[in-house]
Amino acid sequence: MRMVTRGGFLILNKPEGMISNQALGRVKRLFRVKKAGYIGTLDPFATGVLPIAINQATRLIPYFENDIKGYEGEMKLGVETNTMDTSGDVISETSPPVLNLDEVKEVFRRFVGVVDQVPPMFSARKVKGIPLYKLARKGQEVERETKRVVIHEFVLRGIDGPYIKFSVSCSKGTYIRVLAHDVGRELKCGAVLSKLCRVRSGRFHITDAVTLDALEHIDEEERWGRVLSNRKVLSKWKEIVVPDDIVRSVVNGRAISWMDVKRYDLPLIKSEEPIKIVSKDGVLAAIVRSRFVGEGGRGTAKRDLSPVIYELERVFVP
Numbered sequence: 001m002r003m004v005t006r007g008g009f010l011i012l013n014k015p016e017g018m019i020s021n022q023a024l025g026r027v028k029r030l031f032r033v034k035k036a037g038y039i040g041t042l043d044p045f046a047t048g049v050l051p052i053a054i055n056q057a058t059r060l061i062p063y064f065e066n067d068i069k070g071y072e073g074e075m076k077l078g079v080e081t082n083t084m085d086t087s088g089d090v091i092s093e094t095s096p097p098v099l100n101l102d103e104v105k106e107v108f109r110r111f112v113g114v115v116d117q118v119p120p121m122f123s124a125r126k127v128k129g130i131p132l133y134k135l136a137r138k139g140q141e142v143e144r145e146t147k148r149v150v151i152h153e154f155v156l157r158g159i160d161g162p163y164i165k166f167s168v169s170c171s172k173g174t175y176i177r178v179l180a181h182d183v184g185r186e187l188k189c190g191a192v193l194s195k196l197c198r199v200r201s202g203r204f205h206i207t208d209a210v211t212l213d214a215l216e217h218i219d220e221e222e223r224w225g226r227v228l229s230n231r232k233v234l235s236k237w238k239e240i241v242v243p244d245d246i247v248r249s250v251v252n253g254r255a256i257s258w259m260d261v262k263r264y265d266l267p268l269i270k271s272e273e274p275i276k277i278v279s280k281d282g283v284l285a286a287i288v289r290s291r292f293v294g295e296g297g298r299g300t301a302k303r304d305l306s307p308v309i310y311e312l313e314r315v316f317v318p
Contacts, residue, residue: 006033007055008227013209014042014050023212027052030215031223039064040172040201041124045085048198049206056316057230060287063274067202068152070169074195075180077162077187083122084177085193096162096189104164107186108154116146117178149174163194203233230284230316231276238269239276240310247279250286256310258293268292274313287314 010031014023020041028036037058039051048071053061078096081088119125122133127142135142150171157165164183168176177193184191199206210226231239243264246256256277261268269275270292277286288310 006224006227007053007057008229009057009060009204009233010052010054010227011204011209012038012050012052013206013211014047015212016047017044019044020050023050024052026212027054027215030212032220037061039067039204040069040198042198043085043177043196045083045087045193046176046196046198048196049201049204049209050198051201051204054227057233059314059316060230060233063234063287064202064204066172068169068171068200069174069198069202070167070200071176072157072167072197072199073165073176073180073193075164075166075183075191076194077164077184077189077191079192080181080184080190081192084120084175084181085196088122088192092190094189097187099159099187101156101159104159104187105156107183108156108166110186111179111183112151112154114148115151115179116148117175117182118146119144120175120177120181147173147175151179154179164191167199169200203236229282231278231282234276234284237274237276238271239278240266240269241278241280242266242285243280246277247285250277250288250312251315253312253315255308255312256288258307258309261309268309275310277310284316286312286316289313 010027012023012027014020020038024036024038028034031054033054035058036052036054039053039061042048042050051064076086078094079090080092081090119132121135121141124131124133126132127144132144151168151174153169155167157167168179176196180191180193197206215223246260246264250256260266269290271290274287275290276284277288279285291309291311293307293309
């Protein structure tokens with residue numbers, strides 16, 4: 001059963017100076033699709049990995065939103081701006097102290113683990129339904145609730161005058177601008193983020209990313225050749241290859257029962273993680289969760305002659 005609707009994940013290397021929605025719009029035009037979405041907003045100032053789900057792949061976005069993010073960046077000491085990066089207006093400036101590696105490493109260590117951050121005024125976070133950046137542009141500042149994030153790793157990569165190079169691995173929603181700002185306060189000289197590149201978002205890595213310029217200079221087939229299939233993106237998940245009859249059933253919303261398992265000799269997989277249901281020609285048909293009930297529907301009502309053991313979670317309609 002052939003059920004191909006072109007789609008999958010494009011790993012885009014977002015350019016500096018472009019908001020994530022603009023990058024998404026360019027991709028939709030290049031691929032001539034109406035349905036697409038991205039994982040993890042990047043500030044205009046930042047570059048790097050912006051995974052874009054195309055067509056039915058958008059249904060997989062929730063499975064990747066909480067993935068760990070990895071960044072490489074640079075902060076400049078001795079200056080603070082209203083945006084907490086070098087794109088903003090300077091609000092204070094001082095001569096930074098001469099620091100040694102051990103001093104900076106000690107400050108970095110203080111930020112590893114669970115950290116409370118105050119969202120910057122120049123951000124898309126909303127207060128009473130209004131994005132903070134709209135208030136900031138009017139010169140207004142409002143009280144913001146702190147946001148709890150996790151810094152898994154914060155590594156000093158070098159010091160060159162007022163510039164500190166670093167890499168950081170963190171949870172979803174971490175503001176690297178705020179991290180740089182807070183480090184500057186700890187060093188008692190202030191700091192702003194001067195460069196930032198996201199090098200990893202879960203399984204998506206910068207080494208596999210493509211630029212918008214590169215996409216514009218290749219033909220449509222080559223563009224689609226850069227898109228990872230849904231099945232490949234979920235390659236680490238357990239999967240069950242099923243016959244066409246089962247594919248037709250699941251795309252019509254019917255879960256896989258014990259009778260299906262027995263009839264088609266399907267494997268029984270006990271897993272807390274999602275499981276892929278794949279057609280014989282390699283197309284992802286559905287995502288299921290296992291609920292093992294045993295032969296004969298043990299643990300279910302006797303009148304239930306076909307207990308569900310693979311419950312549908314996501315269906316990919318052709």
